[in-house]
Amino acid sequence: MFRLVLRGVRAHLGRLILTLISVVVGVAFVSGSFVLADSLRTIFDQVSEDAFAGVDAQIRAVEGEINSSSADIARFSDDVIDVVADLPEAAYVEGGIFSFEKAYTIDAAGEVVRPTGPPVFTGSWDGPSPVSSFRIIDGAPPRGQQVVLDPVQATAGGFSVGDEITISLPTGDPERFTLSGTIDFGEGGTGGAYFILFDLPTTQRVLGLDGLVDSIVVAAADGVSPEQLVEAITPVLPDNLEAVTGDVVIGEQQESFGSFISIFGNVLLGFAVVVLFVSTFIIHNTFATLVGQRTRQFGLLRSIGASASQIRRMVLIEASGVGVAASVLGLLGGLGVASLLKQLFSAGGGEFPDGPLEIRSRTIIVVVIVGMVVTLVSALLPAIKAARVTPLEAFRSGGRRERSATFRVVSGSAVLAPGLVLMAIGMFGNAGGTASRLGVLGVGGALTFIGVSMLSAMFAGPVASAIGAPIARLRGVPGSIARGNASRNPQRTSATATALMIGLALISGVAVLTQSILDTFDEILSESISADLFIFESNQGLEFSGVLVDQLGAIDDVDQVSGFATIEVLIDGEPRSATGFDSSTGTSVVNMGVIDGTAEVGQDGIALLDDRASELGINVGDLVSVEFEDGYRTDLTVRGIFDDAAVVESDWLLDRELTRTHTITDDVAFIGLTYVDGADPIATRAAVEEVASAFPQLSVQDNTEFQEEAQGQIAQLQIVITGLLVLCLVVAFFGIVNTMALAVLERTREIGLLRAVGMTRRQLQSSVRWEAAIISLFGALLGVALGLLLGSAAVIAIPDSFVRTIGIPWGQLVAYIILGGILGVIAAWFPARRAARLDVLDAISTD
Amino acid sequence: MCWQTADMTATTPIIAAAAAVDAVKTYGSGDAAVTALDHVSVEFAPGKFTAIMGPSGSGKSTLMHCLAGLDELTSGEVTIGDTELSTLNDRQLTELRRTQVGFIFQSFNLIPTLTAEENIVLPLTLGGRKGDRQWIDTVIDTVGLRDRLSHRPNELSGGQQQRVAVARALASQPTIIFADEPTGNLDSNSGGEILAFMRRAVDEFGQTIVMVTHDANAAATADRILFLNDGQIVHDMSEPTADKVLDMMKSIGN
Numbered sequence A: 001m002f003r004l005v006l007r008g009v010r011a012h013l014g015r016l017i018l019t020l021i022s023v024v025v026g027v028a029f030v031s032g033s034f035v036l037a038d039s040l041r042t043i044f045d046q047v048s049e050d051a052f053a054g055v056d057a058q059i060r061a062v063e064g065e066i067n068s069s070s071a072d073i074a075r076f077s078d079d080v081i082d083v084v085a086d087l088p089e090a091a092y093v094e095g096g097i098f099s100f101e102k103a104y105t106i107d108a109a110g111e112v113v114r115p116t117g118p119p120v121f122t123g124s125w126d127g128p129s130p131v132s133s134f135r136i137i138d139g140a141p142p143r144g145q146q147v148v149l150d151p152v153q154a155t156a157g158g159f160s161v162g163d164e165i166t167i168s169l170p171t172g173d174p175e176r177f178t179l180s181g182t183i184d185f186g187e188g189g190t191g192g193a194y195f196i197l198f199d200l201p202t203t204q205r206v207l208g209l210d211g212l213v214d215s216i217v218v219a220a221a222d223g224v225s226p227e228q229l230v231e232a233i234t235p236v237l238p239d240n241l242e243a244v245t246g247d248v249v250i251g252e253q254q255e256s257f258g259s260f261i262s263i264f265g266n267v268l269l270g271f272a273v274v275v276l277f278v279s280t281f282i283i284h285n286t287f288a289t290l291v292g293q294r295t296r297q298f299g300l301l302r303s304i305g306a307s308a309s310q311i312r313r314m315v316l317i318e319a320s321g322v323g324v325a326a327s328v329l330g331l332l333g334g335l336g337v338a339s340l341l342k343q344l345f346s347a348g349g350g351e352f353p354d355g356p357l358e359i360r361s362r363t364i365i366v367v368v369i370v371g372m373v374v375t376l377v378s379a380l381l382p383a384i385k386a387a388r389v390t391p392l393e394a395f396r397s398g399g400r401r402e403r404s405a406t407f408r409v410v411s412g413s414a415v416l417a418p419g420l421v422l423m424a425i426g427m428f429g430n431a432g433g434t435a436s437r438l439g440v441l442g443v444g445g446a447l448t449f450i451g452v453s454m455l456s457a458m459f460a461g462p463v464a465s466a467i468g469a470p471i472a473r474l475r476g477v478p479g480s481i482a483r484g485n486a487s488r489n490p491q492r493t494s495a496t497a498t499a500l501m502i503g504l505a506l507i508s509g510v511a512v513l514t515q516s517i518l519d520t521f522d523e524i525l526s527e528s529i530s531a532d533l534f535i536f537e538s539n540q541g542l543e544f545s546g547v548l549v550d551q552l553g554a555i556d557d558v559d560q561v562s563g564f565a566t567i568e569v570l571i572d573g574e575p576r577s578a579t580g581f582d583s584s585t586g587t588s589v590v591n592m593g594v595i596d597g598t599a600e601v602g603q604d605g606i607a608l609l610d611d612r613a614s615e616l617g618i619n620v621g622d623l624v625s626v627e628f629e630d631g632y633r634t635d636l637t638v639r640g641i642f643d644d645a646a647v648v649e650s651d652w653l654l655d656r657e658l659t660r661t662h663t664i665t666d667d668v669a670f671i672g673l674t675y676v677d678g679a680d681p682i683a684t685r686a687a688v689e690e691v692a693s694a695f696p697q698l699s700v701q702d703n704t705e706f707q708e709e710a711q712g713q714i715a716q717l718q719i720v721i722t723g724l725l726v727l728c729l730v731v732a733f734f735g736i737v738n739t740m741a742l743a744v745l746e747r748t749r750e751i752g753l754l755r756a757v758g759m760t761r762r763q764l765q766s767s768v769r770w771e772a773a774i775i776s777l778f779g780a781l782l783g784v785a786l787g788l789l790l791g792s793a794a795v796i797a798i799p800d801s802f803v804r805t806i807g808i809p810w811g812q813l814v815a816y817i818i819l820g821g822i823l824g825v826i827a828a829w830f831p832a833r834r835a836a837r838l839d840v841l842d843a844i845s846t847d
Numbered sequence B: 001m002c003w004q005t006a007d008m009t010a011t012t013p014i015i016a017a018a019a020a021v022d023a024v025k026t027y028g029s030g031d032a033a034v035t036a037l038d039h040v041s042v043e044f045a046p047g048k049f050t051a052i053m054g055p056s057g058s059g060k061s062t063l064m065h066c067l068a069g070l071d072e073l074t075s076g077e078v079t080i081g082d083t084e085l086s087t088l089n090d091r092q093l094t095e096l097r098r099t100q101v102g103f104i105f106q107s108f109n110l111i112p113t114l115t116a117e118e119n120i121v122l123p124l125t126l127g128g129r130k131g132d133r134q135w136i137d138t139v140i141d142t143v144g145l146r147d148r149l150s151h152r153p154n155e156l157s158g159g160q161q162q163r164v165a166v167a168r169a170l171a172s173q174p175t176i177i178f179a180d181e182p183t184g185n186l187d188s189n190s191g192g193e194i195l196a197f198m199r200r201a202v203d204e205f206g207q208t209i210v211m212v213t214h215d216a217n218a219a220a221t222a223d224r225i226l227f228l229n230d231g232q233i234v235h236d237m238s239e240p241t242a243d244k245v246l247d248m249m250k251s252i253g254n
Helices: A002-011 A013-051 A079-085 A151-157 A200-206 A226-236 A246-293 A295-303 A308-350 A361-387 A391-395 A405-428 A434-488 A490-528 A547-553 A610-616 A656-661 A681-692 A703-746 A748-756 A761-797 A810-827 A829-837 A840-845 B002-008 B060-067 B090-100 B116-126 B133-143 B158-171 B188-205 B216-220 B242-253
Strands: A057-061 A090-096 A098-100 A104-106 A120-124 A134-139 A146-149 A164-168 A175-185 A194-198 A215-220 A241-245 A533-537 A558-571 A574-581 A594-597 A605-609 A623-627 A633-642 A652-655 A670-675 A698-701 B018-027 B034-044 B049-053 B075-080 B101-104 B176-180 B209-212 B224-229 B232-238
Touching: A002 A013, A002 A308, A002 B116, A013 A246, A013 A308, A013 A361, A013 A703, A057 A226, A057 A246, A079 A090, A079 A215, A079 A226, A090 A120, A090 A226, A104 A151, A104 A194, A120 A200, A146 A151, A151 A175, A151 A194, A175 A194, A194 A200, A215 A226, A226 A241, A241 A246, A246 A295, A246 A308, A246 A361, A246 A434, A246 A490, A246 A703, A295 A308, A295 A391, A295 B090, A308 A361, A391 B060, A405 A434, A405 A761, A434 A490, A434 A761, A490 A703, A490 A761, A490 A810, A533 A681, A547 A558, A547 A670, A547 A681, A558 A652, A558 A656, A558 A681, A574 A656, A605 A610, A610 A633, A633 A652, A652 A656, A670 A681, A681 A698, A698 A703, A703 A748, A703 A761, A703 A810, A703 A829, A748 A761, A748 A840, A761 A810, A761 A829, A810 A829, B018 B060, B034 B060, B034 B075, B034 B232, B049 B060, B049 B188, B049 B216, B049 B242, B060 B075, B060 B176, B060 B209, B090 B101, B101 B158, B116 B133, B116 B158, B133 B158, B133 B188, B158 B176, B158 B188, B188 B209, B216 B242, B224 B242, B232 B242
Parallel strands: A120 A194, A146 A175, A574 A652, A605 A633, B049 B209, B049 B224, B101 B176, B176 B209
Antiparallel strands: A057 A215, A057 A241, A090 A215, A098 A120, A104 A164, A134 A175, A146 A194, A164 A175, A533 A670, A533 A698, A558 A574, A558 A623, A558 A670, A594 A633, A605 A652, A623 A633, B018 B034, B018 B075, B224 B232
């Protein structure tokens, strides 16, 4: 029997290979996700170990209830350095301070030197030491008004050791420093990040953090273990500090890299699952057709003594073969996928550190299981159907029995109905957060796909016929034949179209979501923003020095100016994210939609979002207790309640004079300003840009530019997601090739007949291609319609603060439908050629 | 051979190779009901070659399908050897087809991906058996396929393909072989050959064969001919000749 399967596989090799490809694509993506994530984890584990190689203990601030406002970690007084240095257990002590996106080198042309993507670090380095992770490449460590840079940055800026270079600083006044040398991080490579390093006092001065450090690293004296060192240090530390061993630091570092990599890997896996989901339809379709074609053969085998389970096993063994082959190829393909993704991200500026690709045994096991399970599950129904073939089938000529229409309607509805219900729950349900609602929506969407796919066989005939009507009119006989063929086996038409449908549904769903985000954004801009100009860090939305607010206020033609700082505070004991803004001026820059009282809270007042107010039962005039990160606690009067948090992005508003006093750094997330009535906008803007140029990382934009930039960024995200979803289309493409090849094979005799009665090769080719086009258009139409549904559902499920208007990108959707048709025509290329090349006599005598 | 003793004891009660008792088969229900077999009772003696004739729709194919356990009777009984078929489940029926029944089809029905030899031994390999090699060699030589064994069906002529099918039916030494218009797709020369092989199988090996056919000459090679019309056996002819058959067919036609 095994030989029978083997021979069968050889006979249908071409078809099985096409099926194989669709499984391999999905499996390779799974394997690639694992390989990439594992490789990155190993590399970053090594980076963490290198960075803290000589560190026996680290002293740092105890994590408090309030995390500091910015991404910077909590800072503390550098007095501790001397205290620890006096301990006999400590051989070497070094305090350090680090920050990012605060200072930048400026090249000779006055342009800021910065990488796209990775951050620019500014920090302290006192030269090579037992605890330092930097290595000098060239020159000497920095002293006083000197700086060292990584070589990539030095080359990019055209700086040589000994040059005087200008560096922009968060104080607002750029300074000149001498480049004393170039450095390297750990064992080499900075992962694309730039480093600007001064000695400790200079770093403290330029960052405006005099007397502060964020970590102290210690090397133990000979014979002292890290644990003993930590034990010795702990008693001399103030309450807000703690000491941990180097291993603990490395572990934490690896864990934080690891969790980032896991998220990254899981996102990739998510796409892989979608691709596999699409593949199952293709595999199922191929096996269903193969079984259908061999009905008579199965009947024969049954009549000469094969049992039903032998037949079922035959089909499943064949499927296992495909599964095993797909797993092996997919595993290897995963290496390709991983290095391709690596290159893709590197091209995007995210330069990954070098390292070998890793295949762990876990990857092999998962990939083989996934490949086998997906293939076997897809082939299960066809196998069961094959086992149901009766021996009598051997006496019949051709003719496949189709499942009754009622069965399809009932089972299709049985899948579709819960799918739609789940989608509704995801959209309107209150339970759980956004993530779980989207999860429910996703499961509902998947069921809806399956349900629609099952039901689509019901209307595939008439719809394909309708789509084909204009083609039949335009293309004459080949068109009519194409139309007839596309609608004559509705089940196959719908099965083939399904893969394309899912791919395009996801892509157009993303398009709808993107358009909705953009529309929402436009709405927010027009409703909530009354500023003439906005100043912000456009790359990653990082905070910058609030010094600029006062500098801008000093410009003559600038009327109102307000900075907006995001900080963490405890309100009535609960940690909350709040916005500090210049409350006397801020309301003319941003419209918060005040519904009660005023947003001009003053230094002893606070305002909050209406949702929060009703949740907590707080009214205007009430007192709330607020505690800041420096430990200062005060009672503030509720001055107002507002309903539009779209711009300020937090539920609580405080005065910035109050918040800057009680935070270590006076940073803001963005600044908005208005011109004096009658001021020359061009001249005023030029003046603003002149002042802001001390912070080269910042963008100065008006509403229109702001909008365009956001559009650009969102469009880029859409391109990345769509790019990954295109894999679904690749799978769908092979599905169409497969179906058309099968159709041509099945109709060999008919094709011979058409040629015999005078159809030209060209006409024949054209009819096959149009048939594929009709099937694909059917899938594309369904897909785009489902995409509209899915995208709109997602918009409803996602909170209004993020997206609230459903925007439909008609142009894109129409383009996708046309793309679907074109895809079909290309997929039919080889089957059509094959059909045209058939020998007329041979074809007619085929039975 | 061993079966030839059957001839000598023909007058004493023996177990029939296959039999139908009061077999009724109706398709559909109510007004649309069609009676394909109308209370048919018949026995097929071992080692005999029986032909079944009748016009289209007379029930001859249905009778064969029911006798072979491929289709279920509406009422009545069918036995192969001493086994009553209605008591068997699918697994037992499969086992029965594998060991006791052989088929020869009008359209050859070979597996295109297997060689001639592999096709011949397929019923045995399906059951995980090797079979009697000597017997299989005898069969192969009888049908004259020795030099064609490694060929695929599409490399053989129609007559050769049907010879493979005959050999396949004989390979497992079944109790009874059912042949469904075995010469229907062949030219008269090849058809004659196939009939000769079937005749030899009966005469030399004592094989029991039941053949459905339209062809008077083919039917005349049999030991006995059953004529069916409207689901009933209308005539049971022994020692037929082509002329007798043609006369009978004419009378049924009228």
